[in-house]
Amino acid sequence: xxxxxxxxxxxxxxxxxxDREPVAEAQLQGGGRFAGLFAGEHVAATEFVIGAFFVxxxxxxxxxxxxxxxxxxxxxxxxxxxCAPIAVRTxxxxxxxxxxxxxxxxxxIYNVANAALYCILAGAMISVxxxxxxxxxxxxxxxxxxxxxxxxGWVALALVLGALFTILAILGxxxxxxxxxxxxxxxxxVFLAGALVTLPKLGxxxxxxxxxxxxxxxxxxxxxxxxQEKYGFWxxxxxxxxxxxAMHIGLSDMALFRFAKKPWYGVFTATGVYPGHLLAWLCxxxxxxxxxxxxxxxxxxxxxxGVAGVFAVVLAGWTTANPxxxxxxxxIQAVTPNWPRWKITxxxxxxxxxxxxxxxxxxxxxxxxxxxGLILMPVxxxxxxxxxLIPRMGIAPDPAERKGLLVSVPALVVWVATLALAWVLPFxxxxxxxxxxxxxxxxxxxxxxxxx
Amino acid sequence: MTRWLLAxxxxxxxxxxxxxxxLNNLSEVAFHRVxxxxxxxxxxxxxxxxxxxxxxxxx
Numbered sequence: 048x049x050x051x052x053x054x055x056x057x058x059x060x061x062x063x064x065x066d067r068e069p070v071a072e073a074q075l076q077g078g079g080r081f082a083g084l085f086a087g088e089h090v091a092a093t094e095f096v097i098g099a100f101f102v103x104x105x106x107x108x109x110x111x112x113x114x115x116x117x118x119x120x121x122x123x124x125x126x127x128x129x130c131a132p133i134a135v136r137t138x139x140x141x142x143x144x145x146x147x148x149x150x151x152x153x154x155x156i157y158n159v160a161n162a163a164l165y166c167i168l169a170g171a172m173i174s175v176x177x178x179x180x181x182x183x184x185x186x187x188x189x190x191x192x193x194x195x196x197x198x199x200g201w202v203a204l205a206l207v208l209g210a211l212f213t214i215l216a217i218l219g220x221x222x223x224x225x226x227x228x229x230x231x232x233x234x235x236x237v238f239l240a241g242a243l244v245t246l247p248k249l250g251x252x253x254x255x256x257x258x259x260x261x262x263x264x265x266x267x268x269x270x271x272x273x274x275q276e277k278y279g280f281w282x283x284x285x286x287x288x289x290x291x292x293a294m295h296i297g298l299s300d301m302a303l304f305r306f307a308k309k310p311w312y313g314v315f316t317a318t319g320v321y322p323g324h325l326l327a328w329l330c331x332x333x334x335x336x337x338x339x340x341x342x343x344x345x346x347x348x349x350x351x352x353g354v355a356g357v358f359a360v361v362l363a364g365w366t367t368a369n370p371x372x373x374x375x376x377x378x379i380q381a382v383t384p385n386w387p388r389w390k391i392t393x394x395x396x397x398x399x400x401x402x403x404x405x406x407x408x409x410x411x412x413x414x415x416x417x418x419x420g421l422i423l424m425p426v427x428x429x430x431x432x433x434x435x436l437i438p439r440m441g442i443a444p445d446p447a448e449r450k451g452l453l454v455s456v457p458a459l460v461v462w463v464a465t466l467a468l469a470w471v472l473p474f475x476x477x478x479x480x481x482x483x484x485x486x487x488x489x490x491x492x493x494x495x496x497x498x499x
Numbered sequence: 500m501t502r503w504l505l506a507x508x509x510x511x512x513x514x515x516x517x518x519x520x521x522l523n524n525l526s527e528v529a530f531h532r533v534x535x536x537x538x539x540x541x542x543x544x545x546x547x548x549x550x551x552x553x554x555x556x557x558x
Contacts (some may be wrong), residue, residue, distance in 0.1 A: 229545040233538060236510045240534060244527070253522050353531030355538045479549035 067137035069133035069305070076306045081152060081315040084303065088316075088470030089291075089323025090235045092175045092363035095344040096412050097290075098331030101278065103340055105271030108263040110280040114374035115328065118287025119320045125288070125464025126304075127313030129427075133434050134304035141301045145426065149432045149458035150382025150447035156454075157426060158378045164419050165375035166395060169368040173212060174409040176364030177205040183357045188343050192274065194407040202404050209400025212365055216372045216396060217389045227366035234366075237359040242330035245337045266336040285477040286413065287324055292480060297427040342410065372396055417476045424463040424480050428487035429458050436492050442499055457494035461487050502548035506541065513537035 120358060137144050147153050178189065186200045196202045204499055247253075251261045271277045294300045295316075304312065333346040341347075348356030378393045401407060437444050447455045466486040469479045519523050520530040 124500055225549055229549060232507075232510060232545075233541050236514050238540065240514045243514070243517040244530060245523055247523070312526065355531065355535045358538075429535050430516075 053403070055439045064234060068262045075305060075308045077308060078312055079314060081307060081312045082318045083304075085316050085319035086322070088231075088319035088329055090231050090238070090319075091323070091367040092172050092344075092360065093367065093412065093416075094234075094238065094323060094327040095331050095348065095360055096175060096409060097286075097364065097416075098328030098341070099335035099342060099347065101283065101328065102332045102335050104275050104278040104282075105269055105341060106267050106278045106283055107269035108259070109266035110269075110278075111267050111283055111329075111332075113324045114280045114283025115287050118284040119317075119324050121284070121288040122291060122295060122320055122324075123314060123317045126300065126316045127311060129178050129431065130295045130298050130300050131304040131307060131313035133298065133430065134301040135307055135310040136434070137301075138305045139301065140305065141298045141426075141430070144301065145346060145430055147445040147448040149426075150452045150453040151456055152453035153455060156459075157423075158276050159418055160422060162375045162378035162395070164422065164458040165371050165378065166399045166417065167402055167408055168400045168419065169212075169371040169375060169395075170209075170405075171408040171412055171415065172364045173205060173209050173399065173403035174370035174406055175344055176212075176361045176368075177201065177208050177405070178202055178343060178405065179348065179360035179364070180208070182343050182345035188341060189406045189410065191375045193410060195404065196404050201406070205403040206400060207280040208361075208364075209396065212368050212427070213372065213393060213396025213400065215365075216369055216376075218390045227369055232367045234359060234363045235327065237348065237352060237356065237363075238327045238330035241348060241356060245332055245334050245351050248337045249333070262333075272340050274417060280477065282477050285381065285481075286417075287320075289477065289480055290324065290416050291320070293423040293427075296480075296484060297420065298430055299423075312314075329366040350498065368399070372399060375399070398445055401466060412474060412477060417480075421469050421480050421483065422466065422477075424484055425487045428465070428484050429461055429491050432488045432491045432495075436488070437495055440492065440496060444497055446495070446498075457498050460494060461491045464490060502551060503545075506544035506548045509537040509540035509544065527533070 106114075126473050133144075141156060145157065181201060181204055182188065186198060186204070189197045189201065196205070246258070246261070249261050249265050251258050256293070269277075271412045289296075304310075305314075329346070331344075334351050335341070338350055345357050348360050351355070352359065372392060372395055375395045376388070379392055379395060380386075433444055443449065446452065446457075465483050468486055469483045472479045472482065479488075516525060516530055516533040516537070519525040520527065525533070
């Protein structure tokens with residue numbers, strides 16, 4: 048087992064070799080570059096589903112707006128004060144920094160977990176695209192509590208789209224990535240235009256005089272759809288904060304911020320989260336209210352924008368699934384020795400396509416997003432503690448590198464114990480990550496002291 | 500830069516036509532057609548701008 052883990056670790060090192068060294072001074076980027084980089088980052092297919100779910104969960108208008116404003120602010124502050132400073136001080140990716148701290152074997156486990164989570168996310172995106180096409184060709188809508196596919200037609204559609212997305216990913220990531228990058232501004236325009244044309248259907252007058260009244264009584268009226276849990280201000284605030292948890296508190300975005308000249312460049316994430324995680328969510332909420340609060344992203348976009356709306360959802364699903372398939376492939380490359388890129392993408396695409404046949408992944412997207420962040424968050428807590436607290440406690444940093452460890456026992460214990468605590472905590476799923484993050488920091492510091 | 504500004508025109512027209520529809524000065528069917536044409540134009544022009552101009556967001 049240990050030798051297998053060592054082999055995997057060595058393969059992973061080769062894959063990540065090109066960013067092994069800290070970023071050089073000449074490669075650093077200015078703030079404008081970061082503002083542009085993040086601008087299109089958070090407008091994706093998930094936004095069609097998340098904004099609509101807030102309506103279905105009966106959020107009141109005032110709770111939603113304040114929750115999103117403050118929750119996104121907390122997310123931006125997390126990037127600015129947690130992720131970016133560590134990235135700027137080390138100039139390393141999370142991969143190489145964590146490798147020093149927790150060992151290459153730990154990284155292998157982390158990569159496999161990451162790949163599995165990416166596959167589920169990509170599968171959910173294929174499901175969203177399939178649901179849009181399914182509505183368009185007249186397949187019955189999937190009930191909100193569905194776990195298994197509702198019809199053979201749904202399965203066929205998910206398989207065809209999954210196969211298509213996988214083939215496109217195999218054919219060439221670079222050219223497709225270029226296409227995907229121009230899709231983001233268009234998808235944002237789809238949200239704005241879709242909401243605007245939906246407002247008259249809800250009774251908003253052309254001078255906007257009754258806009259707030261309509262929004263607070265017909266869109267976010269505080270009444271959940273039957274059988275759905277009611278969400279309030281705190282759920283929204285926490286959701287907006289943790290929906291990119293793996294990136295800020297989980298420190299994945301060290302890969303980007305290691306190029307930043309200043310640690311405060313984390314504030315530029317606001318150019319992405321406010322359009323995507325505020326405006327786009329509000330727009331999709333308005334659109335879903337006009338179709339009787341049914342979770343059918345395709346129908347809601349079609350009602351608003353015609354055939355362009357259907358293609359917007361399908362395309363947004365694809366442009367989100369495509370880089371996710373790529374990332375899953377990269378993460379899994381370590382455990383597939385000597386496989387060519389096409390073969391890895393094929394297998395990742397196969398698994399993703401099977402997952403896409405189960406609508407539960409997109410119908411429970413809010414919970415999945417919470418779990419995704421929760422699972423990877425302890426790793427961020429370990430790095431945070433090692434970077435800021437351990438030197439102040441008089442303990443030598445980077446134990447795995449100094450001692451040549453394959454796996455750091457304290458890091459592994461903290462990860463498992465934090466997830467176990469998250470499992471049993473009697474809080475709403477959305478709130479669990481914060482006490483667990485604090486727990487992970489305290490436990491890791493205590494273990495490092497006792498293992499010294 | 501000029502190419503990107505040109506490419507952005509269909510997006511502005513698309514969202515603008517939604518506002519005209521909101522003001523009740525454009526039928527729903529006409530708006531859907533305008534938005535579809537604008538979408539096709541955006542992809543054509545932005546891909547052209549990307550191909551001939553400096554790549555964006557390539558850090």
